[in-house]
Amino acid sequence: MMSSPKKLMRRMHGMMFKLPLMITCNEFESFILAYLEDGLPAKQKFVFEMHLKICRECREYLQAYRASLELTKHAYEGDLIGPNDQVPDDLVRAILAARKA
Amino acid sequence: MKVGPTVVTESQSSDENAEISKLRRGELAATEKLVRENAGWMLAVSRRILNNDAHAEDCVQNAFSSIFNNLESFRGDSRLRSWMHCIVVNQALMLLRSRKRRNESPIDDLMPLFDENDCRVEDRWTTLETPESLIQKSQTRETVLSLIDELPESYRVVLLLRDIEEMATSDVAEMLGLSESNVKVRLHRARSALKKLLEPLLRGQSL
Structure with missing residues (x-):
């Protein structure tokens, strides 16, 4: 049976990603954390960024991954300090009483 | 140990040293100041990890007890707040481990x-x-x-x-x-x- 154009394109992509200085999407996935923490050695960083240029799926995936991380951080903003006026007074009293005991 | 939002890498200031000495001597005013100034953010850390207000309050209480018991061994190679952050996180993790696990999807x-x-x-x-x-x-x-x-x-x-x-x-x-x-x-x-x-x-x- 003939492959659909989409399937054929994916197969060609898969073959291209196995060429020298290329990585597959699966390998790209395993480099993401180190890339975002600027922890990739120069050569790996080069092949990672090369993949990023030519793979639309991974490019969009990484953008969404970053956006999701930022959204998570925003969701906790304002809650990080924990204002002292919201500390129940009986909790403070209990801590001080335990210290005196 | 290095801690994030409250990270301060330099060692403690002389003001902090003086406060720690008062705490070690068990001075009530210094103790109350420490609790009032820090219980808020410690409660916030505990709530984030434990997702439960009552457990978070228990956690802060346990953390302060551990802080007071270990003040003598606080070496001052990190700021007091960083040290307290580690203690409250540890207490929260201990409480989390002791809690019944809920059903989770893989x-x-x-x-x-x-x-x-x-x-x-x-x-x-x-x-x-x-x-x-x-x-x-x-x-x-x-x-x-x-x-x-x-x-x-x-x-x-x-x-x-x-x-x-x-x-x-x-x-x-x-x-x-x-x-x-x-x-x-x-x-x-x-x-x-x-x-x-x-x-x-x-x-x-x-x-």
Whole structure:
């Protein structure tokens, strides 16, 4: 049976990603954390960024991954300090009483 | 130990030294000052990890007890607040371990997909809402927090400690009894799973 154009394109992509200085999407996935923490050695960083240029799926995936991380951080903003006026007074009293005991 | 949002790498100031001496002597005014100035953020840390107000209060109480009991061994190579942060996180993790585990869905269902050619399977992102605009909308914050809560606990905790508490990988590894590479793997899997859970929001669809 003939492959659909989409399937054929994916197969060609898969073959291209196995060429020298290329990585597959699966390998790209395993480099993401180190890339975002600027922890990739120069050569790996080069092949990672090369993949990023030519793979639309991974490019969009990484953008969404970053956006999701930022959204998570925003969701906790304002809650990080924990204002002292919201500390129940009986909790403070209990801590001080335990210290005196 | 290095701690994120409250990170201060230099050693303690002379003011802090004087306060610590008063605390060691058990001076009530200094003790009350310490509690009033720090209980708020400690309660916030505990609530984030434990997701339960009563447990969070227990945690802060236990943490202060541990702080007072260990003041003599506080060496001053980190700021007092960083040291207290480690103690309260440790107490929260201990309470978390002692709690009955809830039913969890496997994280594998939320992992990225690859086809037989090792190519990523990802629906086109025609819209990607910005986090800044999303967070302005009512309910977004609650929705995001409840989705984070859907992550299996062993992943949620790593995500919280690394991305929200901004603790170093080595410190998280030490606290959880994991290798650093294991912490990294868990963090990436937690972030990937959360990206999947947040996708409808980020694509501008209603949940």
